[in-house]
Amino acid sequence: MVLTPALRNETDAAVRPSDRLTDRHGRRITDLRISITDRCNYKCVYCRTGNDGAVYAELSIAEYLRMARVFIALGIEKIRLTGGEPLLRRELPQLLRELSALRTLDGEPLDLALTTNGHLLEEMAEPLRAAGLSRITVSMDAVDADKFARITRVPGSYQRVLAGIRAAKRAGLDPVKVNCVLLRGFNEDQIVAFAKFSREEGVIVRFIEFMPLEEDRLWTPESVVSLREITTALNSFKLLVPLAPNAASETAVRYTFDDGVGEIGIIAPVTQAFCGHCSRVRLTSDGKIRTCLFSQTDHDLYGVLQRGGSDDDLAAFIRRTVDQKEARHHIGEPGFLKPSRSMVHIGG
């Protein structure tokens, strides 16, 4: 029987390494990303380029919680809630409250995180904080209001997101991270402006290399603004000083500036892949496990639950699935296949 942390007591034997999720490449899987909706109130040009029209199901909070508990009993220590746009789910604070009450195999609080486009954040920052969220990541691809509206295809979006970021800071969410996907020809001219934004607003700005996860066929190797280009642009503004990673599995390369003001991260999955330390799996809004962003297949965990599966059945399915986790992505290699789902239907 799967002993979820709540079921473990002092008399149970210590947690064995074999209790913890590990893939066949020897990587410990400690990080679960749960998409709680693939609906979104933005239509960002590098994500929802086409109109694949696909709308996947959303599950109940209780169903996500049940699956999350089994993952936690298998060694998950960090849960990031994503979407689509997770703030569109009214039950989000309830889910956060329930998750923040759970403990890892080691009896520690879960590391809870959330990624949002920030459009609803001004009014939601306090309730999210009160529900147990301690930090937040906001997707924002320009600090120029017109350019931002062209990217999101939503008028007035910049002012909403900026107000949301400031409300998050006032609510005590810390750190507030701002993720910017760089796309050549769209926003590579925003790099230095974002460096200034990081210093003025006291947020951590992270630049992300564009990955082939969009709905249509916009991605080309030339559309990628590489880590090297980003550091060159930033150093033209102020000298970058490398910072140590927070954890081995951290995806961002971290920097501050020579005066110690501001923090920048660069996530470079295309030019500096970090698959060797990957500790992540994803649960889609309709309850499918994706072992890698670039998987060609989904694994229907929710189906096991629907068929009346026990926690043991769910755990066994998760273990078998994680064991098949891909070693790495093959972006830009001959024969590279785009994943079977686009980013909006996977969750960040």
Ligand code: SF4
């Ligand atoms: S591409 Fe796949 S294996 Fe590589 S870091 Fe991302 S999720 Fe992990």
